[in-house]
Amino acid sequence: MPTVSAHVALTLAQHIDAVFGVMGNGNAYFLDALETQTDAVFTAVRHEQGAVVAADAHFRASGRIAAGTSTYGAGFTNTLTALAEAVQAHVPLVLVVGDEPTSGPRPWDVDQIALASAVGARTYTVGRADAAATTVIAIEHALTYRVPVVLAIPYDVASLEAGPLPAAPEPRIPAPLTPRGAFADGMLDDIAEALRGAERPFLLAGRGAWLADAGAALGELADLTGALTASSALGRGVFPAAEFDLGVTGGFGADGAMQLVRSADVAVVFGASLNQFTMRFGELFAPGTRVFQIDTAPAATHPHVGGFVRADARLAAEALVNRLRAASPKENATAGPWRETVDVMTARAYEAGDDLAPDGRLDPRSAARRIAELLPDDRVVVSDGGHFIGWANMYWPVAAPDRMMMVGTAFQSIGQGWPSVVGAALARRDSTIVLTSGDGGGLMAIADLESAVRAAAGRGMAVIWNDAAYGAEVNLYGLKGLAEGPMRIPEVDFAAFGAAVGAEGVVVRTLADLERLSSWAAEPPAERRFLLLDLRISGDVIAPYQQEIIRVNS
Numbered sequence: 001m002p003t004v005s006a007h008v009a010l011t012l013a014q015h016i017d018a019v020f021g022v023m024g025n026g027n028a029y030f031l032d033a034l035e036t037q038t039d040a041v042f043t044a045v046r047h048e049q050g051a052v053v054a055a056d057a058h059f060r061a062s063g064r065i066a067a068g069t070s071t072y073g074a075g076f077t078n079t080l081t082a083l084a085e086a087v088q089a090h091v092p093l094v095l096v097v098g099d100e101p102t103s104g105p106r107p108w109d110v111d112q113i114a115l116a117s118a119v120g121a122r123t124y125t126v127g128r129a130d131a132a133a134t135t136v137i138a139i140e141h142a143l144t145y146r147v148p149v150v151l152a153i154p155y156d157v158a159s160l161e162a163g164p165l166p167a168a169p170e171p172r173i174p175a176p177l178t179p180r181g182a183f184a185d186g187m188l189d190d191i192a193e194a195l196r197g198a199e200r201p202f203l204l205a206g207r208g209a210w211l212a213d214a215g216a217a218l219g220e221l222a223d224l225t226g227a228l229t230a231s232s233a234l235g236r237g238v239f240p241a242a243e244f245d246l247g248v249t250g251g252f253g254a255d256g257a258m259q260l261v262r263s264a265d266v267a268v269v270f271g272a273s274l275n276q277f278t279m280r281f282g283e284l285f286a287p288g289t290r291v292f293q294i295d296t297a298p299a300a301t302h303p304h305v306g307g308f309v310r311a312d313a314r315l316a317a318e319a320l321v322n323r324l325r326a327a328s329p330k331e332n333a334t335a336g337p338w339r340e341t342v343d344v345m346t347a348r349a350y351e352a353g354d355d356l357a358p359d360g361r362l363d364p365r366s367a368a369r370r371i372a373e374l375l376p377d378d379r380v381v382v383s384d385g386g387h388f389i390g391w392a393n394m395y396w397p398v399a400a401p402d403r404m405m406m407v408g409t410a411f412q413s414i415g416q417g418w419p420s421v422v423g424a425a426l427a428r429r430d431s432t433i434v435l436t437s438g439d440g441g442g443l444m445a446i447a448d449l450e451s452a453v454r455a456a457a458g459r460g461m462a463v464i465w466n467d468a469a470y471g472a473e474v475n476l477y478g479l480k481g482l483a484e485g486p487m488r489i490p491e492v493d494f495a496a497f498g499a500a501v502g503a504e505g506v507v508v509r510t511l512a513d514l515e516r517l518s519s520w521a522a523e524p525p526a527e528r529r530f531l532l533l534d535l536r537i538s539g540d541v542i543a544p545y546q547q548e549i550i551r552v553n554s
Contacts, residue, residue, distance in 0.1 A: 001161040001162070001163060001164075002033075002037075002161070002162055002163070002164070002165055003029055003033065003158065003159050003160060003161060003162060004029075004126060004127075004128055004131045004153065004157050004158060004159070004160050004162045005027075005029035005030040005032075005033050005131075005153055005158045005159065006029070006033035006037060006162070006165075007126075007131035007132045007135070007162050007165055008030055008033075008096065008126055008131050008132075008135050008151065008153060009030050009031075009033035009034040009037065009038055009040075010033065010037060010038060010132075010165050011131070011132040011135040011136060011165070011168050012034075012038075012040070012067060012094065012096070012135055012139070012151075013034065013038035013039065013040040014168075015065070015136075015139050015170075015171060016040065016064075016065055016066060016067050016094065016139070017039070017040050017041060017064070017066075018040065018041055018043070018055070018058050018064070018066040018067070018423075018426050018427070019034060019040055019041070019042045019043070019055075019066065019067045019068070019069060019096075020042075020043050020044075020045055020050070020051045020054035020055050020058075020066065020067070020068050020069070020419075020422060020423065021042070021044070021045065021048070021051040021068050021069030021070055021096075022044065022045060022046070022047070022048050022050075022051060022069075022070055022071070022075060023044070023071070024070065024071025024072075024075045024098065025071050025072070025098065025155070026070075026071035026072035026073075026075065026076075026097060026098010026099065026153070026155060026158070027069045027070065027071050027075075027096060027097065027098050027153070028158075029153075029158045029159050030069065030096055030153060030158070031069065041426065043422060043426060043451075043455060044451070045419055045422060045448050045451045046447040046448050046450060046451055047078060047419070047445070047447040047448055048068075048070040048071075048075045048076070048078035048079045049078050049079055049081060049082045049415075049416070049419070049445075050082075050418070050419030050422065050445070050447070050448040050451060051068030051069060051070055051079065051082075051095070051419075052068045052079045052082035052083055052085075052086060052093065052095055052148070053082045053085075053407055053416045053419035053420055053422075053423065054066070054068065054419045054420070054422040054423035054426075054451075055067055055068040055086075055093040055094075055095075055423060056082065056085065056086045056089070056091045056093060056148075056407055056420075056423065057382055057405060057407055057419070057420040057421075057422070057423030057424045057427070058423035058424070058426060058427045059091050059092060059093060059423075059427075060091065060402060060405040060407070060423075060424075061380055061382075061402055061403075061405065061423065061424040061427035061428050062402070062427035062428065063211075063402065064427065065092050065093060065094070065139065065142060065143060066093055066094075066423065066427075067093060067094040067095070067096055068093060068094075068095045068096070069095070069096040069097065070095070070097050070098075071097070071098045072097060072098035072099050072100065072109065072112065072155065073108050073109055073110060074108075075097070075098070076097050076098075076099075076110075076112050076115070077110065077115065079095060079097075080115060080116075080119055081411065081413055081415075081416075082416060083095065083116065083119050083121050083148055083150075084119035084120065084411050084413075085407060085408055085410055085411040085413055085416065086121075086147070086148040087119055087120035087121055087147055087148060088120070088410035088411050089407075089410035089411075090146040090147065091146065091147075091148065092142035092143050092145075092146050092147060092148065093142060093148045093149075094138055094139060094142055094148070094149055094150075094151050095121075095148060095149070095150045095151065096151045096153070097112065097150060097151070097152055097153070098152075098153055098154075098155055098158065099112055099125065099152040099153060099154050099155065100112070100154065100155060101154055101155040101156035101157075102154045102156055102157060103156060112150070112152065113125075113150075113152075116150045120147065121147065121148050121149060121150055122141060122147075122149050122150070123149070123150040123151075123152055124137060124138040124141070124149060124150070124151050124152070125152045125153075125154065126151065126152065126153055126154075126157070127157065128157055128160050128162055129162075131153075131162060132165060132166050132168045133166075133168055134151070135151060135168070136168045136169060136170075136171055138151045139171045140171035140172055140173070143171055143173050144172075144173060144174055176212065176312035176314070176315055177296050177310065177311055177312045177315075178311060178312065178315050179309055179310075179311040179315065179316055179319060180311075184309050184310070184311065187292075187307050187308070187309045188309060188316065188319050188320060188323065189323065190292075190307055191268055191292045191307060191309070191320060192320050192323035192324055192327075194266045194290055194292070195221075195225045195227070195266060195268065195320070195324065196225075196324065196327060197266075198225065198227075198264075198265050198266035199265055199338065200228075200263055200264045200265045200266070200338045201225045201226065201227035201228075201264065201265070201266050201267075201268075201338065202227055202228050202229070202230070202261060202264035202266065202267045202268075203218060203221065203222055203225075203227045203228075203229045203230075203239070203267075203268050203269075203270070204229070204230055204231065204232070204249060204261075204267060204268070204269045204270070204272055205218055205229070205230075205231050205232070205235045205238045205239065205269075205270045205271060205272060205313070206231065206232035206234060206235040206269075206270070206271045206272025206273065206278070207232065207234035207235050207271065207272070207401060208235075208270070208271020208272065208273075208295060208296065208313055209235055209238050209270040209271035209272070209313040209314075209317075210234075210235055210238050210271070210400070210401040210402070211271070212271060212312050212313040212314040212315075213314055214238070214270060214271065214312075214313040214314035214317050215238045215239065215240055216240065217314050217317035217318045217321060218238065218239055218270060218313075218317050219239055219240040219241055220317075220321050221317050221320055221321050221324070222239060222241060222244065222339075223241070224321065224324045224325070225324070226337040226338050226339055226340070227244075227338070227339060228244055228245075228246055228260060228261075228264070228338060228339045228342070228344070229241070229244060229245045229246065230245060230246040230247060230248065230249045230253070230257065230261060231245075231247075231248060231249070231272075231401075232248065232249060232250070232272040232273075232278045233248050233250065233252055233277070233278070233393055233404075233406065234401060234404075234405075234406070235271070235272060235401050236248055236397075236398060236400075236401055236404055237397075237398060237399055237400040237401055237403070238400070238401055243344060243345075244339040244344060245344070245348075246258075246260060246261060246344060246347060246348050247348045247397075248393060248394075249261060249278050249279075249280075249284055250277045250278040250279065250280050250284065250545065251277055251280065251390070251543075251544055251545025251546075251547075251548045251549075252390060252393040252394050252544075252545055253280075253348075254347065254348045254349055254350050254394075255544075256346060256347035256348065256349065257344075257347045257348040258280065258284070259347070260342060260347055261284060261285070262283075262284065262285060262286045262289075263286065264285070264286075264289055265288070265289060265290065266289070266290045266292075267285055267289055267290070267291045267292070268291075268292045268293075268294070268320075269291065269292065269293045269294065269295075269305070270294050270295075270313040270316070270317060271294070271295060271296075271313040272293075272295075273295070273297070273301050274293065274301050274302035274304075274305070275301075277545065279302060279304070280548060281548060281552050282304070285304055289304075290306055290307075291304045291305050291306055291307075292305065292306065292307040292308070292309075293305040293307070293308050293309075294308075294309045294311055294313055294316040294317075295308075295310065295311075295313075296310065296311070296312065297310070298310065350365070350369075350394050350395060351365055352365065352366060352369060353365025353366035353367075353368075353369065353541070354366060355510070355511055356510070356538075357537075357538030357540055357541055358538075358540065359538050359540055360538075361467075361509075361536055361537055361538040361539075362508065362509065362510070362511075362535055362536055362537045362538060363537070363538060363541055364388070364391050364465060364535070364537045364538070364541050364543075365391070365395070365541060366511060367391075367508070367511065367514070367535055367537065368391040368392065368394070368395035368396065369395050370511050370514050371395075371396070371463060371514060371517065371533075372395045372396045372397070374514060374517045374518045374521060375396065375432070375434060375517075375521070376432040376521050377399075378430070378431045378432050379396075379398065379403065379431065379432045379433075379434050380398075380402075380403045380404075380405075380424050380428050380431045380432070380433050380434065381396055381398055381403065381404045381405070381434045381435075381436060382405050382407065382417065382420040382421055382424050382433065382434070382435050382436070383404070383405065383406040383407070383408075383409075383417070383420075383435075383436045383437070384407070384408055384414055384415065384416055384417030384420070384435070384436070384437040384438065384441040384442070384445070385406065385408035385409050385412065385413055385414040385415075385416070385441060386414050386437070386438035386440060386441050386465075386470070386471060386472055387438065387467075387470075387471030387472040387475060387542075387543060387546055388436065388437070388438045388465035388467075388471065388543075389406060389409065389436070389543075389545075390543025390544065390545050390546065391436070391465065391543065392404075392436040392463075393406075394543075394544075396434075396436075403431075405420070405424070407420045408441075414438070414440055414441035414444060415440075415441045415444030415445040416441070416445060417435050417436075417437035417441055417442060417445055417462075418435065418437070418442070418445040418446070418447075418448040418449050418451065418452045418462075419445065419448040419451060419452070420435065421433050421435050421451075421452035421455060421456050421460055421462070422448065422451050422452055422455040422456075425452075425455040425456040425459070425460060426455065431459070432459050432460070432461070432521075432525075433456045433459060433460045433461070434460075434461055434462070434463065435452065435460075435461070435462035435463065436462075436463050436465070437462065437463070437464055437465070438464070438465050438466075438467070438470075438471060439464060439465070439466045439467065439468065439469075439489055439491075439492055439494070440469075440470045440471075440489060442464050442492075442494060443489070443492060446497065449497060449498065449501055449503075450501040450502075452530070453498065453501050453502050453503045453529075453530040454501075454502075456530055457525075457529070457530055458524075458525040458526060458527070458528040458529060458530065459525040460530045460531075461517075461520070461530060461531040461532065461533070462498075462503075462530075462531070462532045462533065463533045463535060464494045464532065464533065464534050464535060465535055465537050466491065466492070466494060466534055466535055466536050466537060467537050467538065467539035468488060468489050468490065468491040468492075468539070469487055469488050469489055469539050470487050470488075470489065471539050472546065473486075473487040474487045474488075474539060475542050475546050475549075475550060476546075476549065476550060476553060479550065491536075493505075493507070493534065494532060494534040495507045495532060495534040497532075498530070498532035498534075502529065502530070503529055503530040503531065503532045504520075504528075504529045504530065504531050504532065505532045505534060506531070506532070506533050506534065507534045507536065508533050508534060508535045508536065509536050514533070516531070516533075517531065517533065
């Protein structure tokens with residue numbers, strides 16, 4: 001007869017086809033059932049944090065919910081940083097874990113429900129009679145609230161017989177949030193009127209607009225108003241007309257593009273939280289810019305917002321399009337073609353950089369620019385956290401928001417890069433997966449270097465920005481005169497690390513060394529190995545977004 005763990009595995013597999021994790025005492029029966037009785041794909045990682053990170057990256061790359069799994073105790077506590085990141089990034093996933101027996105904790109058990117709650121994740125504990133139903137409830141909770149949930153299997157329940165698998169209902173997902181009430185209708189009227197009268201209209205979209213599938217409606221709205229467009233770092237590529245798009249706002253944005261944004265007289269923001277980085281610490285918009293926001297949050301998320309509508313980004317954009325189309329030609333005539341009077345391509349250009357920095361090491365700007373020229377067009381970029389995040393975000397354009405993800409930045413953490421490759425590789429099996437990571441985060445997550453090489457093989461590669469330091473700390477605190485010893489890292493040979501687990505490692509000291517990427521990209525994926533580029537860059541070249549932070553902290 002099926003066990004409680006089998007009920008969990010069989011029910012989970014009806015809705016989730018990718019599971020990542022590390023096997024231990026607490027999840028052994030679950031993994032056995034998953035492997036032998038379902039079609040779900042289990043991918044082993046080497047550290048429990050990687051189980052959650054891979055599931056997180058899988059969702060960001062595909063929009064399909066995935067699961068992680070670990071044992072109880074030390075296995076569970078290893079997941080907490082990644083769990084906190086998924087909570088703050090609003091990523092739904094299910095973490096299946098073992099837990100203390102129903103008779104009470106053993107010496108090595110901890111209060112896992114309290115720990116999960118402390119980082120914002122709810123726990124559902126299965127029993128002998130309700131394992132299937134509880135599993136569905138957990139999935140439903142994750143998808144409804146866009147958060148990770150923990151699904152706990154008590155140790156003394158895991159192997160109990162539970163009888164035939166009962167039929168379980170499908171998870172219920174709420175419909176998109178429609179603009180409701182006279183206030184919402186009135187505010188949409190105000191936004192439409194503002195756009196009709198704007199001389200320099202601007203539309204900004206974030207990840208929420210992408211999740212709402214608002215791209216087509218936003219493109220139509222931009223065409224009707226003659227607006228320039230841009231996105232947050234997590235919404236890049238959501239607007240269909242790239243020739244009128246200023247790229248990413250905030251510290252990752254080009255100076256010329258951000259000057260154009262600041263000159264806008266009306267700005268409408270769709271599905272972007274307007275955090276301090278997107279807003280350039282309050283300086284993205286000029287004081288006189290009328291700023292409207294449309295979001296599913298309960299209220300406006302920045303004090304610069306003068307008008308707010310709580311709604312799904314796509315539905316609100318369509319409502320605005322309908323209002324503008326219903327207006328007479330005379331009313332719409334004031335919506336001039338601002339976007340056709342500016343040189344967008346020049347405005348969004350970044351500094352080219354020098355071949356080498358004054359200290360003789362690679363200039364990360366020129367290296368990033370050259371890598372962008374050589375990367376395959378089908379790339380999906382996964383980023384760890386650290387000072388280096390500016391280079392890929394500025395110089396490596398991607399086709400859509402689900403092709404650039406930064407796992408770790410919501411929680412301001414590093415060390416989640418390598419397992420991100422694992423989740424993205426399974427989610428996008430026909431794409432080239434490109435990791436961008438620093439040496440600090442790369443070392444912190446080194447246990448899952450092998451996992452990344454195994455999962456992505458010939459269609460995966462990594463760029464390690466190796467400045468022999470925790471670069472952000474050097475920039476923020478070393479410049480203030482604090483002792484730099486704790487901020488420095490002995491230079492590590494990541495190319496050798498990669499070779500040890502089956503990758504091809506290349507130490508890159510000059511731009512000419514990047515030609516191996518050119519030949520690698522031309523080879524059939526089946527005939528090549530995972531490529532690891534160990535870039536020996538200068539730490540003296542500071543990313544513009546980091547310069548903003550330095551200015552604010554000064």
